[in-house]
Amino acid sequence: MVNLVALQMTSTPHVEENLNIVEKEMATADIERDSLVVLPECFACFGGKEKGQLAVAEVKGDGIIQQRLSALAKQHQCYIVSGTFPVKTQNPDKFSAACMLFGPNGELLADYRKIHMFDVSVNDNTGSYKESATTEAGNEVVTVRTPIGNIGLAVCYDVRFPGLFSAMGEIDILVLPAAFTQRTGEAHWHALLKARAIEKQCYVVAPNQSGVHQNGRETYGHSIILSPWGDTLGERKTETGFVSASVDIAERETIKQNMPVAEHNRFRSHFV
Numbered sequence: 444m445v446n447l448v449a450l451q452m453t454s455t456p457h458v459e460e461n462l463n464i465v466e467k468e469m470a471t472a473d474i475e476r477d478s479l480v481v482l483p484e485c486f487a488c489f490g491g492k493e494k495g496q497l498a499v500a501e502v503k504g505d506g507i508i509q510q511r512l513s514a515l516a517k518q519h520q521c522y523i524v525s526g527t528f529p530v531k532t533q534n535p536d537k538f539s540a541a542c543m544l545f546g547p548n549g550e551l552l553a554d555y556r557k558i559h560m561f562d563v564s565v566n567d568n569t570g571s572y573k574e575s576a577t578t579e580a581g582n583e584v585v586t587v588r589t590p591i592g593n594i595g596l597a598v599c600y601d602v603r604f605p606g607l608f609s610a611m612g613e614i615d616i617l618v619l620p621a622a623f624t625q626r627t628g629e630a631h632w633h634a635l636l637k638a639r640a641i642e643k644q645c646y647v648v649a650p651n652q653s654g655v656h657q658n659g660r661e662t663y664g665h666s667i668i669l670s671p672w673g674d675t676l677g678e679r680k681t682e683t684g685f686v687s688a689s690v691d692i693a694e695r696e697t698i699k700q701n702m703p704v705a706e707h708n709r710f711r712s713h714f715v
């Protein structure tokens with residue numbers, strides 16, 4: 444069995460404050476060895492000044508956020524997905540949204556950079572979003588084989604693009620850290636995530652930001668864990684805290700044998 448865990452937060456613009464919340468929540472929860480703990484998008488720094496994240500962006504491999512998450516994974520002997528945090532790029536005016544996976548010995552196992560930029564208008568109190576103004580889009584699909592299963596990494600707005608998940612090929616677990624807005628969350632969060640769980644016949648661990656943030660943005664919460672059949676195994680609608688589910692990855696085999704969609708897919712050649 445594998446213990447899947449999503450941490451819901453209302454992150455602030457302050458890295459130290461957010462790191463302390465993660466460490467406190469993990470200290471109080473009974474995180475089993477080899478659990479997969481997933482943090483939400485922008486867990487370390489959310490909102491604040493327009494370029495708040497730019498100010499705290501780290502160099503890959505050499506930053507306080509990476510060091511603290513690596514140490515936390517080692518301390519709890521678990522896997523930690525870093526939600527996202529800003530990592531410096533060649534462009535001094537932009538960072539990339541890094542979603543890193545740390546293993547139970549603190550080792551860096553994967554480094555995904557959010558591909559789809561949320562440049563949209565939403566009828567909420569923020570109105571228009573222009574993520575590409577400060578964030579450099581990634582361009583690499585990342586999956587990683589681990590002892591607890593094959594893990595695909597995606598972030599927030601990525602969930603709307605089925606081609607990314609087709610390109611991932613066979614995965615047991617999809618992790619999807621998010622900062623979904625209240626408005627689009629009400630409309631699309633559950634439908635999109637259930638669609639990914641059902642079409643990929645995989646588990647989905649989707650921690651979201653929740654509540655009203657210091658910059659006035661409102662995020663939807665409803666962090667959720669879904670089965671390969673699309674059933675809700677756990678959900679946390681509001682407030683900071685964990686949602687978890689203990690699952691048997693082998694259950695996927697029965698679902699796939701009964702409904703071998705990957706083999707029946709007539710468009711498979713288009714992606715992999």
Ligand SMILES: O=C(O)CNC(=O)[C@H](CS)NC(=O)CCC(=O)C(=O)O
Nearest residue numbers: 485490561574599600622623624627
């Ligand atoms: O910029 C920050 O401070 C934190 N980052 C975010 O909030 C990101 C980019 S603006 N949000 C999303 O991608 C929302 C996607 C979404 O809500 C949808 O696809 O409906």
